[in-house]
Amino acid sequence: MSKTSKTQFAILGLLSIGPMSGYGMRQVMQHSTSYFWSESDGQLYPTLSKLAAKGLIECKPKADKNTRDKKEYSITKSGLTELKKWLAQKPETQTVRNELMLKLFFSANVNPETSIEHFQTYRYELKSLLNQLASTEQQLSHEEKQSSHYPYWKLTIEYGLLISQAKMQWCDLVIDTLQKITSRELS
Amino acid sequence: MSKTSKTQFAILGLLSIGPMSGYGMRQVMQHSTSYFWSESDGQLYPTLSKLAAKGLIECKPKADKNTRDKKEYSITKSGLTELKKWLAQKPETQTVRNELMLKLFFSANVNPETSIEHFQTYRYELKSLLNQLASTEQQLSHEEKQSSHYPYWKLTIEYGLLISQAKMQWCDLVIDTLQKITSRELS
DNA sequence: TCGCACATGTAACGCGTTACATGATTAC
DNA sequence: GTAATCATGTAACGCGTTACATGTGCGA
Numbered sequence: 175m176s177k178t179s180k181t182q183f184a185i186l187g188l189l190s191i192g193p194m195s196g197y198g199m200r201q202v203m204q205h206s207t208s209y210f211w212s213e214s215d216g217q218l219y220p221t222l223s224k225l226a227a228k229g230l231i232e233c234k235p236k237a238d239k240n241t242r243d244k245k246e247y248s249i250t251k252s253g254l255t256e257l258k259k260w261l262a263q264k265p266e267t268q269t270v271r272n273e274l275m276l277k278l279f280f281s282a283n284v285n286p287e288t289s290i291e292h293f294q295t296y297r298y299e300l301k302s303l304l305n306q307l308a309s310t311e312q313q314l315s316h317e318e319k320q321s322s323h324y325p326y327w328k329l330t331i332e333y334g335l336l337i338s339q340a341k342m343q344w345c346d347l348v349i350d351t352l353q354k355i356t357s358r359e360l361s
Numbered sequence: 362m363s364k365t366s367k368t369q370f371a372i373l374g375l376l377s378i379g380p381m382s383g384y385g386m387r388q389v390m391q392h393s394t395s396y397f398w399s400e401s402d403g404q405l406y407p408t409l410s411k412l413a414a415k416g417l418i419e420c421k422p423k424a425d426k427n428t429r430d431k432k433e434y435s436i437t438k439s440g441l442t443e444l445k446k447w448l449a450q451k452p453e454t455q456t457v458r459n460e461l462m463l464k465l466f467f468s469a470n471v472n473p474e475t476s477i478e479h480f481q482t483y484r485y486e487l488k489s490l491l492n493q494l495a496s497t498e499q500q501l502s503h504e505e506k507q508s509s510h511y512p513y514w515k516l517t518i519e520y521g522l523l524i525s526q527a528k529m530q531w532c533d534l535v536i537d538t539l540q541k542i543t544s545r546e547l548s
Numbered sequence: 549t550c551g552c553a554c555a556t557g558t559a560a561c562g563c564g565t566t567a568c569a570t571g572a573t574t575a576c
Numbered sequence: 577g578t579a580a581t582c583a584t585g586t587a588a589c590g591c592g593t594t595a596c597a598t599g600t601g602c603g604a
Contacts, residue, residue, distance in 0.1 A: 187467035197555050210462035261471045265461040274452040275397035280374035282509045284448045322469040340527035384583050
């Protein structure tokens, strides 16, 4: 049943915040949602055209300034209705595919040192995500505190922080366990 | 670069544990890895044929008993080499797409009650996953303690437990925050 | 003037899900 | 006898990524 692409709703959602260009959407997603949602160009631009054709969004080419190719989109009434309809529906529980976990599950086939390296890299990646989230949280509490979106955005950041911290703790457990296997193998 | 399907490695990995039928793989995945990895029939069976054609796995039709259609596969030497090669490679950091989070991010557009319902459902789902993981952990410590896979399988379960608990705590935070918004709106 | 960020799009291609198709065996 | 489980497969279809294509404006 997960047939219909969610790209359209990601776009409608972003435009519910305010008018924006396709490029602007990419920027926002890269800086704010990348740890739980992202879109590629190949999805984004064609979907913008489709939504405009359906009348869910409108395009106002910025001819007023200096006629760059820039296209600014905004959400229409029917677009907002569609978005609200989707938001009211129960989120589908998606099938997960975590390669790191799949590898760990079969890692009895390789020496523990190999796995330890992977997890040290992973730990480092988690750390930089945590730093990034912390600075986004700071920024948010300064710039958006009055917005109706604020509590919701704050909750998503909270998710990122809590889950990443939990993953990091688990990472430490993994590294510790694997190191014990190594020393047991040596003795 | 994430072009090559990981289905083949999931299969090779399962066969590194022991000989198994396609159906058997489905069972194992459903019971042991579904919270971090799953395969659909449409991926599984064609990939089995491809791997057999490449000589990475072998098929021994169980003609000895009562000639059911059952096919038992086992991994070959070159298959094991391929698996180890993959395990040694750094896991790719995959792009995440979490619909629950995407909805939350835009939920200022709907009333908080709607979101609260979604999160109560989600919380319930997390709870049953936790129960399932706890019983799997019990089973594992009784049946597989001697296996070289044991520490690795235990770590994956630990992941499931820790992350699900963190998600549940966050869930409580979300529900609590949304309820405060509701009561503020009423006053 | 060179390279980067801005800015929009298209085409190819493989992946993965869903639904369909088929049939045997077992338990009630 | 009939429903559920065991068991294997195929075909259609859309989704999403990657790479390609193109061009502007700006700062070093």
